[in-house]
Each structure stands twice: as C-alpha cells, then as structure tokens.
Amino acid sequence: MTSQPNRLPTNGLIDRSTALSFRFDGKNFLGFKGDTLASALVANGVKLVGRSFKYHRPRGILTAGSEEPNALVELRSGARREPNTKATTAELYEGLEAASQNRWPSLNFDVMSVNQLFAPIFVAGFYYKTFMWPAKFWEAIYEPAIRRAAGLGRAAGVSDPDHYDKAWAHCDVVIAGSGPSGLAAALAAARCGARVILCEEDFALGGRLLADGGTIDGLPAAEWVTRAVAELEAMPDVRIMTRTTLFGVYDGGTYGAIERVNDHLPAPPEHQVRQRLWRIVAKRCVVAAGAIERPIVFAGNDTPGVMMASAMRSYINRYAATPARRIALFTNNEDGWRTAETAIAAGLQVAAVIDARPDVSPAHRSLASKGGFPVLHGSVSSVDGGKNGVRKISVALTGGARAEVEADGLAVSGGWNPAVGLTSYHRGRPKWRDDIAAFVPDGAPPGMVAAGAANGAFGLGACLREGFEAGAAAARDAGRSGSTGSMPVADDEAFSITPLWHVAGKGKAFVDQQHDVTASDVELAQREGFQSVEHLKRYTTLGMATDQGKTSNVAGLAIMAAVSGKSIPETGTTICRPPYVPVAIGAFAGHHRDENFHATRLTPSHHWATEQGAVFVDTGLWKRAQWYPRAGEKDWLESVTREVKAVRSGVGFCDVSTLGKIDVHGPDAGAFLDRVYINAFSSLAVGKARYGLMLREDGIVYDDGTTSRLAEDHYFLTTTTAKAGLVMQHLEFCRQVLFPELDVHLTSVSDQWAQFSIAGPSARKLLQQIVDESEDLSNEGFPFMGAREVKLRGGLKARLFRISFSGELAFEISVPARYGEAMARNLMIAGEPFGVTPYGTEALGVMRIEKGHVAGPELNGTTTAGDLGLGKMMSTKKDFIGRVMAGREALVAPNRQVVVGIKPIDKARRLRSGAHIIPKGETPGPDNDQGYVTSVCFSPVLDQWIGLGLVERGRERIGEIVRAHDPLRGEDYDVELCNPVFYDPDGGRQRG
C-alpha cells in the first residue's frame, strides 16, 4: 500500500484521523474520510483513470463535480457493481472497490487503443458512413463489434439486491444548491417563516465556498457556513437534504430529487434503502445550482493532468490533495487566476500562467513576480504527454512567437457557464450575455427563479444578494410575511473574460471528452450541412453522453458558430431535458418491482384456498384459485376434469368475489340501467336477476354481467372481473355527465361482498345447510333467476341469486367480505355429505365453454351484440348507449364473424385457440381467413376438446366442416362448426 504522495500536509476539509483503505483496479490505496474517490486518487498520484469511448485514449480527472466526463468507474462489485459512476462524486468509504472502464486487458496496456490509428474513420457520423454495406452485416457483425469496442462500464447483469424508496414532500420554497446563493436564499425564506427544503448534491454544504473560501459578514466563509447551517437547522420548518440532487422540474410546481441515502456506505444498513426518489411539491423554487467552469478546446486537452482550474482548487483547498507539483494555468478570465493564488498559497510551483486576454491586473502581475513565474500572453496550442500525465505545454504567444512550458499539470479556465438545466426544462431557451460570454436563464418555469452564479452573477457579494432577495421574494409569494433579518454581505470580485473556445493546432482537440467528439468533428458536421445545433448534436453525438455535455455543449456550439460565421446566440442551444444527473431506474421504480410491481388483490377465501393447495393465477391484480390439485393427479387437466365432473354430478363451489359489484340506488335506478344496458331493467321484477349487456357508444360490446333488483329503487349490478373499475368509471360518466336529470346513485361494493358460486345438482341441498330453515329455496319459492336477501343460520344476512354460469342448478351467495373465508370453510363442512368440491377458474371456464357462454376472449373490443348471438337482446323501445352506432352498416353486415361452437373431427385431437378457420379446399391466407378459435377446453362431458370461435356467417354454417389452420404451431386439421351450447342446450338443468 502506497502512502499518499500528493496529499498536502495541512488544511483541507478531510478527517486525517480516519484513514480509509480502498482498491482501484485491484491496487490498494489509502484516503481519508471526507475524500471522494477522485480526490483520494489525486492524493495517491493516480493520473490515469479511464480509457475514452471511441479512441481508447488515456484519460484523467477533469473536474471535481457531477459534470465530470472522464473519470467514470465501475463502483463496487458483484450484484452491486454500478457502471459509469463519477469518481468525482463517489464518496470514499472503507473498503471501496472501483475499476476503470473501457479498457482491455488493463488500463495501462489497452489493446483497443489501436483505434487511435484508425481515427480517420471514426469521424462524425462514422456509423452511418462506414457500416452501411452490406446492410445485413449491421445486426450480425458491425453492431456487436462496435458495442464491444466502444462503450462505458458493464452493468451488473444480475438483480439489484438493494431497495429504493419513493417519497413526497411539500414546502413553500425548495432551493437547489447550498453555495452562498442557496444558503442566503434559505436564510431569507426561512426567517420569513417559509417551509424550506434545501437540496445539496454534495455531502457537504457550502458549494464553491468549500474550495474557494472568502469572507462573508467579516467571517471566514467556512465559519459563516457553519453559522448559517446552525441557524437553519434550528428552525422547525427547514429541511436540509445533502447528497440530494434536484434533477427535474414538472408541471404544477413538482420537482424531482434523488437522495443518495446510503451510496456513501459499502452497502445500505439492514432495512434501509440505497436511494430515495423525492417528488417535492413547492410553491416556489430558487435555483442556486451555481455554474460549471468550461474547458478551452486545444490539441491534447484530454491528456491526464489537464484539469479545470476550479477543480484543481477544489482538490488542493478542500481535499488537500494536489494533482500536480508544477502547475501551469491557461485562462481567458480573471477567475482562473485564483488557481495560481491557491497553488502559491499551498506551496506549489506555478510554471506559468498563459492568459488569452490582452491585459492582466496589477495584483496578478505582482503575484507572478512574488511566485516567480512568467505570465504568457497567448494560448495553449498543444500538450505533450500521455497516460502518465502532462510533460510539456506548447504556447502560441500573441504576436506569433511560440513558447514551451514544462509542467506536470495544466489548469484550464475558459470561463463559467451558469447551470441553466433546471431553468430550461420547460423548453426554455437561455439567453446569451456578452459581458460574461455565457448563457444565462431567460425566464424559468412558473414559480422558479435562478439566483447567483446560476443566474450569471459570479461575484460572492452578488451571489449572496441575489440568493437572499430570491429567498425573500419566494417566501412572500408563498404567503409568508416574516422579517428577513439582515442580508449577508461580501465583496464582489472583479470578473473579466475574453471569449476563447478553440485554439487551432495539430492533434486531436476534444470538445466532448466522454463521447470523443473533436473540434474537427464539429467542423466536419457543419461542412456536411448539419446547420442546426440539434442536428449537430445527433450527428456527432456531442453532449449525448451520461454527462449530457455539461462541460462540452457551449464550446461545441461556439465552434459551430465560428465555422458557420454566425454569432453564438444565432446558433442557439439544444433543448435541455431532465434528469440533470443520471438517476437509476431502480429509484424511479422504488418498491414497485418483482412481486410488488403492482398491488396484489386477494379474494376473501384466499388463505383457505392456500391451505387447500390451490394453484393461483394472476387475473389483473387478483390472485384467483385456478384449480385445486389432489394427491396423485398427474397434471392440471386431470384436476380440472375432476372438478368439472364433481360439479356436474354433485356440487362444487367457486369464489367469484372478483366480479365488480355496484349498488344502484334511487327512484330512477331502473331508467338509468335502461340507458346503459341494451336490454330493459326497469321492467325487471323485484326479486329477480337478469343478464345484461353494455355497449360502448360506438356500438361495440363493452361488458356483461347479471344485475338483480333487490327493491323498487335498488339494483345490484355485477361486472366482469377485468372491467370492474372501468365500468364504474363509465357508469359514473353516464350518471354525472350524460344523464344528470336521473335521480340515481352508484356505490362500488366490489370489496364489500364475498361472493361464491354454488353449482351442481346438490347445490340446493348444500345451501339448505347454510341458510336459515325459514328460507324457502324450492324451485317454486326461489325459481331460476331469483334474487333476494336471505338470513343464514346464525342470523347473518346474505344476498342470494339463482343464476348459473355452469349450466347446473346453481346459486351465487354474497356475504360481507369479512365472512368470506368462514363461508368457504362452512361450505366444505356442510357440503361433506354431498361430496362438495371446490373448483377454480379453469373448471369455471370449461363449464362456460360447454354452455356456450361468452367471456373475455369473445368480448374482445371488436364484437357486437349480434356477433355474440345476443342481438335480440337489443331493445327497440328505448335509447341506450351504443344504440345508434350499433346499427351501422358494417356492424350489422351479414358476413360478420360470429360466435359458433367448434369441435375437431378427430375426437382425440386437441383444439388450440388462435387457430384460423379456412374453408375446406382453400389455400390458407388472408383472403380465405374466415375467423379464428377464441376459447378452448377439454370437455369432460363430451370427452373431447371443444371450443368457441368467431367465424364468418358461423350461425348459418352449423354442421359445415372447415380447416383449423394453426401456422404458429404447425397444425392443420378439420373441425366441425356447431351449436355453441354443447351441454344441455334447452337449459333444463339450471332451471331444475
């Protein structure tokens, strides 16, 4: 293990008493608490941290924040391996493991760096130009090869073991960023009495103050930050969230934020989440997200050791880790000089300051003479170095002469770009400001304002002032009227800049380092006619990497502007879209994954059915018992066949609580149902049930179910399981929006009633053991399609219906849901003498097909009542939803595909749903396709496979033999079209 050769002996916001060991590319290192992975690597003298995307060029650390394009690593290992993690924001923890990316076999010796030799073919649009021919090679050869060679980290490839959470928060003012502007805004807003949420993406509060210091209210910046934070923390309605990035702005003052709750630990502690996705609803938002220093594009600007000037200050001042011992500075603005000041103060050598501006201030001149370094007026034209860092810097001096500077690090400052992402997320376009040569927000989404550096105010005093005023205004707008107290004050530094984007020179000059887009790629794209910046972006992939071009976009469009002879504002910007930083899909999903992907609904008898060993099937959100296997049964078919036979010969019961249930109350309940069903319900006698069919307004069947009249003004309506919620919504629409004159009320009672179907010749005998002796269940006392409230033994009131889906003598009984499980148990006990058999949805389905009842596969959103053989139900005496459109020519055409029974000629053959019906002697194909098989089952009664289908003119063709053509399964066999009611066609059994 090496010591930390580049760790400075004093200062820094690190805890030198807590050493942390970590591994990078298999090598052990030490860092300190308070380090990021990047600062620890800097302290350890590691310059080479990755290989670039296309050319596999050696890359180092460019920045010290979330804008980092180069220092991307695979963090952690195994299932927790996370690719493309920025070393600059990854907090160091004991035992951290990281690996560099896009290199093989090692970072030092990377085979694919030969790509650099082929650089001429990797120009802008090279995919489109190079891999066009032959076309079929793309998928098989080119794409896989490109994906292997170009790319970033590897995903873990296994399920993420960690949990992610989602949460809501509400406040008056949300503030993005805790630098001087953000803290000042928080102080002003909170003092006014506003409920404040302050989000800071770093683990420490203070923003640039952490690296650049300064004096606020006469105090050293660090001390002022401590006091401000203490004041905020003491206020009850202020929430400070570190490790939290505000990443998106959504409609109605909703903001997205990602909190990295436990990313700074090897693994989340037990029962804790890794990250939490926040949706913050705020009346006002202050964006104090600061600014991002931008590079200047020159040859070799991607050499490890070339670093943003502000990042170098961060490493030296905040982390006490220096990226170099002899530093050169290349700047075009006043602010860059701070790095020279920092270097001198830290006892480092400054090799030279290369300043692109014509003048340098007297203060800086005296710094240069004090530090003993030259000030060169000109630009860096190229950097000589490699994977081990910078060696020599070539300078093109103003006036034409050249100079060389020997240094092991080059700090670059091309000026500052306000972080305009958040303010531009509602398709806002920033505006150009000449004085700072940068884009600043031009308005913002409703309720949002930018302050400080994010608004182009770069001086410390200006940041405090803007932040404070924005915070106070936000609190007032949110209705808070307290006193702001006094505003923190500081001096403003001078800022002057001479725009400089690109220095011409020999060698690759990178605009977008993460996607390996060079200045010449931008120029080439412009020459090839990609005039719009949106086209430039897509053609060159500039700014499309995981950093979204935070350090590259403005330089790219400045170069574009230069070659096209337009101004930068004329060239314009691309549209900004959230998220501001990459957010794991897992965080968006939260706990909604695997079995918790959606809610699970359990029927009232679920636990009892589990005890019975039922096999469950997912139907929508429900788990329904599909069948109840018994010992010795070899497959599902054997179990289902037994259940069907038991029902048809004795008695069985099935939990049908999943049906939608709606109580319809009111004097106009009957009139209302008349308008939503095709058949009449106002004429239904009290104590009776009727099958009803609903259409959509376009004439297609919507839903079906049985509706009973329990009282003059009270109907009990059932829907299919699948449509329960939608029918309720539809009926409410009809009631509220279409027919407000009707005095009727709807109550969803789906969850209130447990409902069981009790079917079979012994159903009545079983039921007599359940209901009170006083209840008359005889055929005369309670005939087919009867419906009424009954008293059960023990006094419980239940609703009883004599309806049959199975075709047998059958009842459905509803009891309050909390009695559902007890009902199932009682039916088993009371039914024992009759051999009662619980049956599942499969047996239910078999019996409905045997009876020719339509269900989901036939009510498929394309069929009419006539198609289903239910056309006669359509009343001609009343208006109803769908009546007029159902009469359209095509919907009543004689050649429509209608429901018909289907059975194979070969009785041993299995019929399959989905098989197409083709006339005998015709060639299968679209022209001869006359329909298809919709539902199939093995019928224990007929001892063969049978089915229902939708077949052209099917009802007129009963007895005709046609082909069932099933190209998907490679089958083709003869079937007979038959009456869809296979079992007890005159219905004597259900009436008996």
Added chain:
Amino acid sequence: MRIVCPFCGERELGEFTYLGDAKPQRPAPDAGEDAVYDYVYLRDNIAGVMGEHWYHGGGCRTWLKVTRNTLTHEISAVEPAAGAGAGQVVK
C-alpha cells in the same frame, strides 16, 4: 401536474384519469346517425386552452371539467362536469 378538485382540494395527477374534449354533447335519441357519428368520433384537440373531462377516480369519483392549456399544462378552472355531456333530455 396537479389538479385542484373542487371537492378534495389540490391532488396529484396520478389520482385522475383523462378522457378528453369536454365539448361534445350526447345527441337526442332521434338526432340521427350522422349526429351520433360526430359525437362519437369528432373531438377537438386544441393547441391551447381547452375544456377536458377528467375523472377523480383516486378521490371522490367526480367527473370534472378541467380547463387546461395543452401547451403549458396550466389549469385555469376545474368544475364538476355535471350535465356537461347531456344533450336533450331523453323522454
């Protein structure tokens, strides 16, 4: 997006279901096929301010008429949609 339900207060978008143009009114039973066809199929889709039906299924189950700018998602009015789609009263 957030909608201020007149009965439940300001609620999040996920509680609501969108239907669409709130202008069409269901024709009288004798209005004829053309009128019904227009009612069923012709919908305005305005780039700007329009009235829309939204259902507060995650709350009070009221159908609402929401006046929304489809370009900015700004909601300027929310009212119960009672009778908004009613044509002539059916006799």
